[in-house]
Amino acid sequence: MSVRKGLSALVGVSLLLAVLAHFNTSLGVAPYLLVLATSVLFWVIQATSWNLLSGYAGYFSFGQAAYVGVGAYAVAVLTGRHGVSYPVSIVVGGLLGALLALITGAIAFRLGSLRGEIFALLTLAVPFILAAFVRINRDIDGGLGTTLPLPAFPDWIGDFQHLIFLLMLAVATLAVGTALAVQGSRLGRGLSAIHDNEDAAEVLGVPTFRYKMIAIVLSGALGGLGGALLAVRNGAVQPELVFTLTVPLFVIVMAVLGGRRHWAGPVVGAAFVTVLQDELAALKLDQWGNIILGGVLVVFVVAAPDGLFGRLRARPWLTVGVFVPVLAGLVLSGQYTELDALLYAMVAAIVVAVVYDRLRPVAAPHRTTPAGAEPAGRTAPSPLSAPQPDSGRDLVAVAGVIRDFGGVRALDDVSLSVGQGEIVGLVGPNGSGKTTLVNLLSGALPPSAGTIAIDGRATVGLAPHKVAHTGVARTYQIPKPFASMTVLDNVAMAVMFGRTGASLPQARLAAADHLATVRLGHLGDQLPAALNLHQRQLLEMARAIAAEPVVLLLDEALAGLNPAEIDDAVAVIRRIHEGGISIIIVEHLLRVLNQLATRIVVLDRGVLIADGEPAAVLNDPAVVRAYLGRQRA
Ligand SMILES: Nc1ncnc2c1ncn2[C@@H]1O[C@H](COP(=O)(O)OP(=O)(O)OP(=O)(O)O)[C@@H](O)[C@H]1O
Numbered sequence: 001m002s003v004r005k006g007l008s009a010l011v012g013v014s015l016l017l018a019v020l021a022h023f024n025t026s027l028g029v030a031p032y033l034l035v036l037a038t039s040v041l042f043w044v045i046q047a048t049s050w051n052l053l054s055g056y057a058g059y060f061s062f063g064q065a066a067y068v069g070v071g072a073y074a075v076a077v078l079t080g081r082h083g084v085s086y087p088v089s090i091v092v093g094g095l096l097g098a099l100l101a102l103i104t105g106a107i108a109f110r111l112g113s114l115r116g117e118i119f120a121l122l123t124l125a126v127p128f129i130l131a132a133f134v135r136i137n138r139d140i141d142g143g144l145g146t147t148l149p150l151p152a153f154p155d156w157i158g159d160f161q162h163l164i165f166l167l168m169l170a171v172a173t174l175a176v177g178t179a180l181a182v183q184g185s186r187l188g189r190g191l192s193a194i195h196d197n198e199d200a201a202e203v204l205g206v207p208t209f210r211y212k213m214i215a216i217v218l219s220g221a222l223g224g225l226g227g228a229l230l231a232v233r234n235g236a237v238q239p240e241l242v243f244t245l246t247v248p249l250f251v252i253v254m255a256v257l258g259g260r261r262h263w264a265g266p267v268v269g270a271a272f273v274t275v276l277q278d279e280l281a282a283l284k285l286d287q288w289g290n291i292i293l294g295g296v297l298v299v300f301v302v303a304a305p306d307g308l309f310g311r312l313r314a315r316p317w318l319t320v321g322v323f324v325p326v327l328a329g330l331v332l333s334g335q336y337t338e339l340d341a342l343l344y345a346m347v348a349a350i351v352v353a354v355v356y357d358r359l360r361p362v363a364a365p366h367r368t369t370p371a372g373a374e375p376a377g378r379t380a381p382s383p384l385s386a387p388q389p390d391s392g393r394d395l396v397a398v399a400g401v402i403r404d405f406g407g408v409r410a411l412d413d414v415s416l417s418v419g420q421g422e423i424v425g426l427v428g429p430n431g432s433g434k435t436t437l438v439n440l441l442s443g444a445l446p447p448s449a450g451t452i453a454i455d456g457r458a459t460v461g462l463a464p465h466k467v468a469h470t471g472v473a474r475t476y477q478i479p480k481p482f483a484s485m486t487v488l489d490n491v492a493m494a495v496m497f498g499r500t501g502a503s504l505p506q507a508r509l510a511a512a513d514h515l516a517t518v519r520l521g522h523l524g525d526q527l528p529a530a531l532n533l534h535q536r537q538l539l540e541m542a543r544a545i546a547a548e549p550v551v552l553l554l555d556e557a558l559a560g561l562n563p564a565e566i567d568d569a570v571a572v573i574r575r576i577h578e579g580g581i582s583i584i585i586v587e588h589l590l591r592v593l594n595q596l597a598t599r600i601v602v603l604d605r606g607v608l609i610a611d612g613e614p615a616a617v618l619n620d621p622a623v624v625r626a627y628l629g630r631q632r633a
Contacts, residue, residue, distance in 0.1 A: 071227025097224015259307020
């Protein structure tokens with residue numbers, strides 16, 4: 001479904017819900033269902049808000065309560081103490097959530113480059129700090145709680161419960177619509193790449209900092225709006241009710257349970273958990289209710305670690321075929337309330353989908369091309385005659401580069417140039433600075449001193465994704481594929497975020513050509529996990545050339561391969577070179593260098609000790625002493 005169709009359907013469903021809610025009494029729907037639906041919508045907003053950064057980009061946050069609290073206190077203080085209107089206060093709540101997210105993101109992503117558990121800890125600290133600030137600040141709360149005046153609203157809305165339902169529905173629609181639109185956009189693809197491997201995403205051209213900032217600010221704005229409506233619903237705000245750990249714990253459970261990689265996952269999770277919790281509370285089981293809730297969640301998370309939505313979507317007819325008859329049967333029996341019937345029908349559909357999936361795993365992705373064949377209708381680029389080295393045009397110009405790591409000088413006054421059509425072998429003993437030089441050339445690390453230019457453009461100081469756009473691409477010694485994307489989409493990502501930029505459908509077409517160049521055309525529909533090491537390294541190469549570089553950096557791309565695979569990889573590298581791309585190859589195998597290199601550069605303890613024709617360099621006594629002697633020993 002296209003984004004536009006998805007958004008239209010979402011708005012349609014929301015309007016239908018609004019109409020049903022408006023006529024709930026005439027339709028015989030119990031009033032408590034409206035109250036419960038309002039709660040579900042609040043959690044849909046929060047789980048969806050959390051998922052924009054933490055689910056899509058994989059940055060696990062424990063700070064959702066900060067947005068809820070800021071939004072809630074904005075409305076409470078503005079309406080309760082300053083007489084500001086509700087609409088303005090609610091918007092300010094969203095804006096303050098966005099501002100808080102902006103500051104958190106700037107600190108975490110720009111100043112600290114925080115990831116993983118350190119990022120989670122930072123986000124955990126924010127609501128604690130805000131709660132303490134609110135308690136000691138009498139203008140906001142002072143520890144006594146803050147009450148809100150009753151909002152005025154037009155008569156056609158009905159009562160307060162209908163008002164708050166409509167407001168929650170509007171913001172939930174905005175939140176889910178945002179998540180849906182993001183998922184289908186370049187931003188969504190970029191966040192997904194960040195989730196899978198942020199370093200690889202950045203060097204392929206994904207502006208990771210910008211994308212994370214957009215995601216966190218959207219998350220903050222939606223979380224703040226939801227918090228603002230919570231204050232309106234409750235009529236009062238207390239620090240311990242909004243800046244509470246319960247908020248992040250619930251949203252995490254909901255999003256993980258429902259599924260984090262799809263916009264609908266948090267919706268399914270929020271609906272299921274809220275209804276289940278309400279049902280258990282109604283049974284008055286006291287602490288047993290929480291134990292049962294926890295147990296049920298554990299069972300479902302273990303049974304469907306990728307999220308319930310994925311399971312339900314994989315078997316749509318089975319899901320509907322179980323849900324509808326169970327719901328109808330229970331309601332018609334007259335022995336169950338609508339809520340009981342809804343919950344049991346949901347559980348039945350989920351259990352059947354999960355059990356069915358475990359008994360009959362989802363079929364392997366459909367192959368679009370027969371194994372071993374290249375994609376239909378397209379042929380591998382015809383081998384061109386190898387471009388002749390052209391010393392007149394420097395594609396890489398490194399001058400006086402120094403790189404220090406604390407007290408270690410990894411590169412010491414290195415100068416090097418690479419012309420069009422060259423394949424330069426970069427060799428040296430372990431720890432001589434080869435990978436550091438590759439990292440400097442790709443922009444992953446800045447030099448401590450010196451200049452670097454790619455195709456005539458100075459790259460020092462540029463973010464790695466901007467360095468990629470000057471025309472340099474790299475592979476990693478240990479391949480870093482995007483695990484959640486097919487082989488074809490891994491390569492398409494590089495086209496989308498490369499120098500030319502392209503829509504996903506266009507990028508997929510170009511990606512098929514690049515896969516053909518590295519002889520992986522028949523594996524386009526597979527996930528990277530299905531590939532062996534050799535194929536993964538070929539995938540790295542396909543992804544790198546898909547960025548349309550002028551120079552390709554191959555960092556030990558043949559490590560760990562058997563002799564036959566090495567020969568195959570050498571043929572692929574030749575093919576890439578014949579396509580007009582200059583290459584710098586870090587390699588220990590002299591056999592490979594003899595076959596490929598037009599020139600060899602030798603590093604020893606960070607110093608460039610030789611640079612010239614392979615035969616001359618490999619017989620240079622200084623090189624033999626520093627490197628080859630040790631190799632031959
Ligand atoms: N991130 C880092 N922090 C600290 N020291 C580093 C870092 N990266 C590299 N070094 C140091 O810089 C020196 C050069 O390392 P580098 O990995 O570039 O060498 P190499 O020639 O690629 O080695 P190998 O062949 O083993 O991969 C080594 O002394 C290494 O310990």
